[in-house]
Amino acid sequence: MTYSSSVNVQKDLRQALDFINTPARWRWGTGIIKDELVGPFRVEDGVKLNSQTYCQFQEDFFKQWYRKKSVSFKKNMIFMQDNAPSHASNYSTAWLASKGLKEEKIMTWPPCSPDLNPIENLWSLIKFEIYREGKQCTSRNSVWGAVVAAARNVDRKQIKQLTESMNGRLMSVIIKKARQPLPEQPSLQQTRHPACCVPLPPVRVRIPPPRMRTAPPLGKRRRTVVTSYRKCCQYSRVCTETMDAFTKLGLSSWLIEQCKQLGIRKPSPVQENCIPPILEGRDCMGCAKTGSGKTAAFVLPILQKLSEDPFGIFCLVLTPTRELAYQIAEQFRVLGKPLGLKDCIIVGGMDMIAQALELTRKPHIVIATPGRLADHMRSSNTFSIKKIRFLVLDEADRLLEQGCTDFTKDLQVILGGIPAQRQTLLFSATLTDTLQELKSIAMNKPFFWESTSEVRTVEQLDQRFILVPEKVKDAYLVHLIQTFQDEHEDWSIMIFTSTCKNCQVLNMMLREFSFPSVALHSMMKQKERFAALAKFKSSVYKILIATDVAARGLDIPTVQVVINHNTPGLPKGYIHRVGRTARAGRHGMAITLVTQYDIHLVHAIEEKINLKLQEHKVKESAVLEILTQVNVTRRECEIKLECTDFDEKKEINKRKQLILEGKDPDLEAKRKAELEKIRKQKKKFKAHIQEAFQKKQDAQVRRKLKKKQLRQEKKVDKTQLSSV
Numbered sequence: 067m068t069y070s071s072s073v074n075v076q077k078d079l080r081q082a083l084d085f086i087n088t089p090a091r092w093r094w095g096t097g098i099i100k101d102e103l104v105g106p107f108r109v110e111d112g113v114k115l116n117s118q119t120y121c122q123f124q125e126d127f128f129k130q131w132y133r134k135k136s137v138s139f140k141k142n143m144i145f146m147q148d149n150a151p152s153h154a155s156n157y158s159t160a161w162l163a164s165k166g167l168k169e170e171k172i173m174t175w176p177p178c179s180p181d182l183n184p185i186e187n188l189w190s191l192i193k194f195e196i197y198r199e200g201k202q203c204t205s206r207n208s209v210w211g212a213v214v215a216a217a218r219n220v221d222r223k224q225i226k227q228l229t230e231s232m233n234g235r236l237m238s239v240i241i242k243k244a245r246q247p248l249p250e251q252p253s254l255q256q257t258r259h260p261a262c263c264v265p266l267p268p269v270r271v272r273i274p275p276p277r278m279r280t281a282p283p284l285g286k287r288r289r290t291v292v293t294s295y296r297k298c299c300q301y302s303r304v305c306t307e308t309m310d311a312f313t314k315l316g317l318s319s320w321l322i323e324q325c326k327q328l329g330i331r332k333p334s335p336v337q338e339n340c341i342p343p344i345l346e347g348r349d350c351m352g353c354a355k356t357g358s359g360k361t362a363a364f365v366l367p368i369l370q371k372l373s374e375d376p377f378g379i380f381c382l383v384l385t386p387t388r389e390l391a392y393q394i395a396e397q398f399r400v401l402g403k404p405l406g407l408k409d410c411i412i413v414g415g416m417d418m419i420a421q422a423l424e425l426t427r428k429p430h431i432v433i434a435t436p437g438r439l440a441d442h443m444r445s446s447n448t449f450s451i452k453k454i455r456f457l458v459l460d461e462a463d464r465l466l467e468q469g470c471t472d473f474t475k476d477l478q479v480i481l482g483g484i485p486a487q488r489q490t491l492l493f494s495a496t497l498t499d500t501l502q503e504l505k506s507i508a509m510n511k512p513f514f515w516e517s518t519s520e521v522r523t524v525e526q527l528d529q530r531f532i533l534v535p536e537k538v539k540d541a542y543l544v545h546l547i548q549t550f551q552d553e554h555e556d557w558s559i560m561i562f563t564s565t566c567k568n569c570q571v572l573n574m575m576l577r578e579f580s581f582p583s584v585a586l587h588s589m590m591k592q593k594e595r596f597a598a599l600a601k602f603k604s605s606v607y608k609i610l611i612a613t614d615v616a617a618r619g620l621d622i623p624t625v626q627v628v629i630n631h632n633t634p635g636l637p638k639g640y641i642h643r644v645g646r647t648a649r650a651g652r653h654g655m656a657i658t659l660v661t662q663y664d665i666h667l668v669h670a671i672e673e674k675i676n677l678k679l680q681e682h683k684v685k686e687s688a689v690l691e692i693l694t695q696v697n698v699t700r701r702e703c704e705i706k707l708e709c710t711d712f713d714e715k716k717e718i719n720k721r722k723q724l725i726l727e728g729k730d731p732d733l734e735a736k737r738k739a740e741l742e743k744i745r746k747q748k749k750k751f752k753a754h755i756q757e758a759f760q761k762k763q764d765a766q767v768r769r770k771l772k773k774k775q776l777r778q779e780k781k782v783d784k785t786q787l788s789s790v
């Protein structure tokens with residue numbers, strides 16, 4: 067909140083509410099942001115302004131500002147704002163006159179306020195007072211008391227006048243908010259052990275007063291607010307043994323309470339071992355099996371540290387995939403809810419301008435994929451991550467790997483922009499291969515923890531393989547899905563395949579067989595990717611066919627089976643793929659289709675995970691029955707796909723990638739064509755030489771043969787002569 071004084075608050079509020087209450091007709095305005103004149107903009111005719119649309123205008127407004135000089139005043143570009151010093155107003159009026167338009171209304175509003183939604187702003191201020199006073203406002207009078215307290219320095223008469231002039235609208239909004247039900251209190255029923263449901267021994271439960279359930283937002287006064295909040299939280303004594311385990315790790319009671327609400331009742335080994343050193347301020351490298359709660363192992367201590375000493379961009383989390391970034395952000399949001407945490411997700415495929423804007427608002431946590439964050443760092447200086455306290459590399463080994471997506475250059479940019487004095491946390495299920503590289507990032511005597519287990523995959527996972535000829539793989543896949551569908555009522559399968567095209571074809575094929583499937587691969591638009599994942603997570607679609615883009619980190623508890631349509635080339639890839647099931651103590655099954663060419667890969671996998679895969683028995687006659695139909699359907703789907711612009715999209719993506727790398731795609735194509743030409747010429751030349759050489763050799767052989775023949779003939783003649 068950037069209120070310089072309470073006087074401004076009431077003035078702004080009056081104007082904002084005036085603005086909101088007036089039905090929108092044509093309105094005009096200008097604004098000043100960072101000493102630059104923006105606008106004028108027009109509010110679209112007939113648009114009704116409420117606090118929500120108001121925020122939308124704000125967004126458009128900022129987008130416009132970012133486009134700056136290249137602003138074109140389109141009819142539907144809407145927003146109005148004018149805190150305008152006279153020159154801005156004059157500018158606005160002159161511009162309107164030049165267009166033959168008339169100014170109808172100008173509103174005044176502070177230009178640099180990060181949140182222009184007046185109700186939210188006032189609510190934050192009042193909320194602060196409500197919690198400080200330790201009472202929950204439900205009645206009109208108590209809300210009024212909080213409003214008065216919120217603007218303590220202002221003449222109370224003035225506030226009363228102000229509120230009255232609003233015809234009770236403001237009060238009704240605030241009372242509505244204040245009356246929103248608070249989260250339910252934990253009951254003894256909830257403290258039962260989830261697995262066996264045996265009631266725990268009776269304990270005295272002291273239910274904390276409601277005011278402690280929501281922590282005040284982290285704002286300008288965050289430090290005091292958080293301190294008083296933490297004092298309040300001392301009420302909420304942990305009431306079960308399992309909760310004690312979290313307390314022993316050094317976590318605050320409000321965080322434990324949040325864990326409890328998420329069903330996290332006992333720290334997992336990775337949490338038990340990694341949280342204390344992180345809280346001590348040490349760098350940490352955690353290597354634990356898939357689905358063992360690594361995310362919470364870094365989220366919890368970071369939130370605790372943030373609540374103790376909050377400021378600007380506090381933590382940067384890097385992940386290799388976009389979907390994973392959203393998932394991590396969700397964990398931060400849920401666990402950090404009482405803090406009013408501000409997070410920001412910076413991933414490719416999304417609006418870069420909106421992201422830049424969010425970064426300037428100083429979120430507490432930035433969760434990013436390296437490529438897009440590095441792009442922001444290269445192209446703008448409107449934000450800084452020079453003072454972050456925490457750097458987290460989730461799936462750290464993948465980030466350092468030089469696979470199909472190489473993050474090395476982007477990581478260099480990012481690591482160059484963050485402070486050396488920071489805590490670095492590295493997590494993955496497969497850290498050990500890249501340990502040396504990782505140690506160069508976590509230099510502060512890192513604490514290394516690895517789960518001690520002979521087998522690298524979880525015990526609850528049933529791992530199998532089917533040896534199949536390459537050409538009948540699809541028939542086996544269809545048969546497996548069909549069997550699974552017939553045998554289980556509530557089911558969910560993830561199928562991994564090697565290429566985007568195959569992923570697409572398989573999806574089309576399974577849909578032809580009326581299976582509820584959806585695809586996820588990098589050739590899809592980001593919105594489609596999110597939609598596909600959301601539909602799968604919510605069990606609208608029971609089958610997700612994906613490339614390795616979904617192999618790491620995704621936590622979808624409903625997945626019971628993972629099918630590897632191709633054997634992963636690296637054992638690491640296998641570990642992560644099959645780790646999408648049997649998570650957090652649940653059971654699951656992984657079936658890998660192995661062709662005659664992949665047997666060595668299976669041996670490598672078995673060696674790495676230290677476990678022999680079991681053969682999965684399949685009724686071959688049933689597969690043979692559907693073989694022709696499946697192969698024909700697949701071919702049809704391939705033809706259908708060829709008629710679409712799928713390959714074209716691939717080309718476009720390649721071009722985009724080249725442009726991002728600073729290369730000219732046309733020039734590159736030309737260079738490639740030239741190289742190809744040279745290669746062909748060389749090949750031709752080589753073939754020519756070889757041909758000549760061959761001819762020469764043939765001629766020599768022929769000559770030799772002829773000589774030999776002559777010699778033999780002579781010999782025969784001689785013998786004949788001698789016999790005569």
Ligand SMILES: Nc1ncnc2c1ncn2[C@@H]1O[C@H](COP(=O)(O)OP(=O)(O)OP(=O)(O)O)[C@@H](O)[C@H]1O
Binds near residue numbers: 332354494623
């Ligand atoms: N202590 C806990 N008790 C029970 N469930 C937990 C606990 N900690 C985390 N979980 C849950 O376990 C699931 C898996 O957690 P998470 O995604 O953090 O695993 P991970 O180790 O990061 O897996 P991956 O290696 O695949 O990324 C989540 O749904 C999470 O809510």
